[in-house]
Amino acid sequence: MVASVKMPVGRKRVYSAMLLAMFIACMLPITARAEACKVPPPMSAFDPPGFYDDPDGYGRAIKPLHAFIEQVNKAADIGDKACVVALLDTWARANALMGPINGYQGYFERSWAGTDFALALLRLFPQSKSAAPAVSPAISKWLIEIATSTRDADAINHLHNNLVYWASLDLTAIGTLTKQPDLVDAGIARAREGINDIQPNGTLERELNRGDRALHYHNFALIPLVFTAELAQARHVDLYAENNGAIRRLANLVIEAVLDPSSFSAYSSTPQHFFPWTFAGDLAWMEPYQARFHDPQLMALIAQRRPFINPRLGGNVTVAWSGRPATGRSQ
Numbered sequence: 450m451v452a453s454v455k456m457p458v459g460r461k462r463v464y465s466a467m468l469l470a471m472f473i474a475c476m477l478p479i480t481a482r483a484e485a486c487k488v489p490p491p492m493s494a495f496d497p498p499g500f501y502d503d504p505d506g507y508g509r510a511i512k513p514l515h516a517f518i519e520q521v522n523k524a525a526d527i528g529d530k531a532c533v534v535a536l537l538d539t540w541a542r543a544n545a546l547m548g549p550i551n552g553y554q555g556y557f558e559r560s561w562a563g564t565d566f567a568l569a570l571l572r573l574f575p576q577s578k579s580a581a582p583a584v585s586p587a588i589s590k591w592l593i594e595i596a597t598s599t600r601d602a603d604a605i606n607h608l609h610n611n612l613v614y615w616a617s618l619d620l621t622a623i624g625t626l627t628k629q630p631d632l633v634d635a636g637i638a639r640a641r642e643g644i645n646d647i648q649p650n651g652t653l654e655r656e657l658n659r660g661d662r663a664l665h666y667h668n669f670a671l672i673p674l675v676f677t678a679e680l681a682q683a684r685h686v687d688l689y690a691e692n693n694g695a696i697r698r699l700a701n702l703v704i705e706a707v708l709d710p711s712s713f714s715a716y717s718s719t720p721q722h723f724f725p726w727t728f729a730g731d732l733a734w735m736e737p738y739q740a741r742f743h744d745p746q747l748m749a750l751i752a753q754r755r756p757f758i759n760p761r762l763g764g765n766v767t768v769a770w771s772g773r774p775a776t777g778r779s780q
Contacts, residue, residue: 491543522764541591563595568763611670651702
């Protein structure tokens with residue numbers, strides 16, 4: 450007889466969710482799946498107004514891109530490789546999003562889109578030791594161009610804040626997918642800038658200057674640092690250990706604030722306001738973090754919020770990351 454193996458409850462739920470997603474994908478009528486994978490017209494000119502400068506104009510300009518990202522992520526969530534490749538290959542061949550940008554928001558959005566596409570593809574195409582990328586040459590070339598534009602964007606680089614940390618994830622994710630070590634190195638260098646910005650009490654000085662959004666941006670800054678640290682482990686780089694465990698200090702600050710938002714008053718006297726996604730999808734970093742560190746404080750926080758869906762992180766982060774075995778040294 451073969452002994453049965455008892456699966457941990459959290460992992461069992463994630464495994465069940467994956468099986469359900471695959472079952473749904475198989476049961477969908479062919480016509481419905483074809484309609485869901487219908488490729489929208491690629492966006493060539495892409496120069497939205499600033500998120501805070503003109504919220505209505507921003508919403509109108511970004512809507513087609515957000516719809517495309519959602520389409521890609523939904524296909525990735527059900528494991529439809531052919532659909533994800535068809536969507537991205539069409540936009541790649543049109544060199545979408547690579548038109549001139551006169552403002553600044555377009556650089557941020559293009560970087561976030563590239564990050565999302567790379568993480569969605571990394572879910573579907575596990576990395577091998579082969580030097581060749583797992584995705585098509587057109588997609589690889591396009592994503593490398595997005596990463597290069599992010600790397601060289603002064604609109605991002607001069608800020609030295611959370612957007613530089615997000616650029617680190619863009620470069621590291623795309624570099625990992627396309628087997629471009631120079632991009633991965635550039636991404637890790639930007640992550641180190643963020644890690645070195647974390648103060649002994651876990652705060653980020655530039656994000657404290659965000660007034661009533663300071664806590665939101667501490668959490669927002671943490672997201673790319675955690676995911677970049679996870680990807681860096683494959684290169685035997687332990688970003689969690691750097692600056693005396695700085696990422697964990699920032700994570701502990703955020704965890705404490707999620708448990709008790711008033712705790713942030715120790716760092717800022719300004720009452721804090723959140724976006725609807727601040728303590729929802731933007732807590733997606735907790736999935737890989739918990740898979741690595743098994744923090745007892747996170748168990749209840751994660752359970753009541755799953756699944757974590759994030760349009761900058763490849764879709765359903767719970768399915769993609771929660772069951773991953775931790776590798777590297779930061780156990």
